[in-house]
Amino acid sequence: MSVTSKSVLVTGGAGFIGSHLVDRLIADNPRRITVVDNFFLGSESNLAQAKAARPDIDVIRLDASDLAAMQDVVTTNEIDTIFDLAVIPLPTSLTYPAWTVQTNVGIATTFSEIIRRGLAERLIHVSSSEAYGSARYTPMDEEHPHDAITPYAASKSAADHIIESYVQTFGIDATVIRPFNNIGPRQNPGSYAGIVPIVIRKVLAGEPIEIFGDGEQTRDFIFVRDTADLIVQIHDAPAARGEVLNLATGHATSINELVGRLLEALGAPNHPVVHLAERPGDVRRHLADVSKLQKLMPHTTPALTDEALEEIVDWYRGIFQ
Template sequence: MSVKSKSILVTGGAGFIGSHLVDRIVADDPARVTVVDNFFLGEASNLRHALATDADVEVIRLDAADLPAMQDIVERRGVDTIFDLAVIPLPTSLVYPAWTVQTNVAIALTVSELTRRGLVERLLHVSTSEAYGSARYIPMDEDHPHDAITPYAASKSAADRIIESYVQTFGIDVTVVRPFNNIGPRQNPGSYAGIVPIVVKRVMSGQPIEIFGDGEQTRDLIFVRDTADLMVEIHDAPECRGEVLNVASGVETSVNELVRRLLKTMGAPDHPVVHTAPRPGDVRRHLADATKLRKVIGRDIPTLSDDALAETVDWYRGVLA
């Protein structure tokens, strides 16, 4: 089930991870690629590379939770596989919790139902490590309990359960992947930005870096293009059908250490850093057990390199200048 010569639909395909995945799929010569995005966080500029190729790429502004509209698109474009990345993100759930939960659950229901109806052959649903909550044990394997802390995490955990119910009841062909913390170009630098664009923006503007809590909370960091590569490999591997897989490096990094690396990369190692009150719902430790993924794809997972971090910083310097 290679993406080559297939019709692929990517929900959330104008977003951070989604747009890198679209670039990766286009490189494998698919029959066509359809991007569905409501552009809440996605940017048309993220798809510039994919649209500049000779590939048949169509971009549709739509809420992926809209089942009738999604069915029309799937039938018109003859979609074989859906990569489901559409999501309302964690920071939004702290401001608009009800909308976040309703939308994320509805998206999972929509893609599950399209698969149940036999309109697509295969679904790769992108969940999140946030569904696990703070680690009960380290490293966190795919059987780690779901201890969702935020409304976002609860909505993604619920989405996983909905998809699992469709697998058990209707036998649909689904793989669920749980990415840990992605770093790279194209992550939203605005109101719902991640830590890297926030650090870059504050250094450029001469403001101190604010770290929630003591900064010793940890994350498992992976470069976004490595995640895109892994998602395509997972899709193409028959052994991954019906599986749940962590997508992560298996290396634990504290927020303090990431900020130090970023400041060193920017040539500002002595830039002021202040610690503020802990953020509501912030998980304490995240470290993936990537054993299952390594076994399936037969290779090691790259860690976040200094070159990848430098490329990321350079990209943000360009867009924030």
């Protein structure tokens, strides 16, 4: 089951989580690594470390929802395993909902069909905890109802169901992974930035931090390199075939707490913070049940450490200053 000696495809591989996954895969020395990204959010700079380690990486600018194009990539590069991280993100769905839904559903259908046709062996599809919506109960297990709030969340839920239908109907070898909230170096700092780069940029610019709502909404934050490592472990675990798995730490952190810890890491504990109206589609509470993941593999993911936050702050200082 190891990726060693396999030809692997990483869609969205120039993005935040995708580029860290490429770095992690290199450690296992796959025979060939192919990256597909439309560069809507991805960046060539995210792959600089990977290209230095593996100059033979093939990076292709394509839309991962295009079945004909992806079939050509898979056959030409003799792909064994597909790690599917390509996605149109949540904030985009608030402005371009139809495009977001059509693309995200199309991506899942494309790779399910490629596996069904026998053109590749295994599909690891990276979904999102947003498919669950706000928690009806915590911790949220894989059977938690899908109460999608945004078009993005609905598209990820639909994509999961499409893949699960191919598993049940056609017996394809696929695993759906639902990561909770990833943070770390390379997270997009631009128009669709997450809270961590926004906070760091605001502090460095001397501007007040803006928090939507009261800040008591909680998330299960996980460091991105832990996510990349777990994705590879899940690929290598025979028992994970056909499963749906939460990928998280099992620890809840409020936005207020995260901002406070970031301010400490920045050396600015008294930096001004203002609260705005709640953001449309913002889930109130997320906390993962990771017991299923822990039964399948020995690795236990730690809660977000101060050392990880300090590393993240140092990385963003380097690009913002």
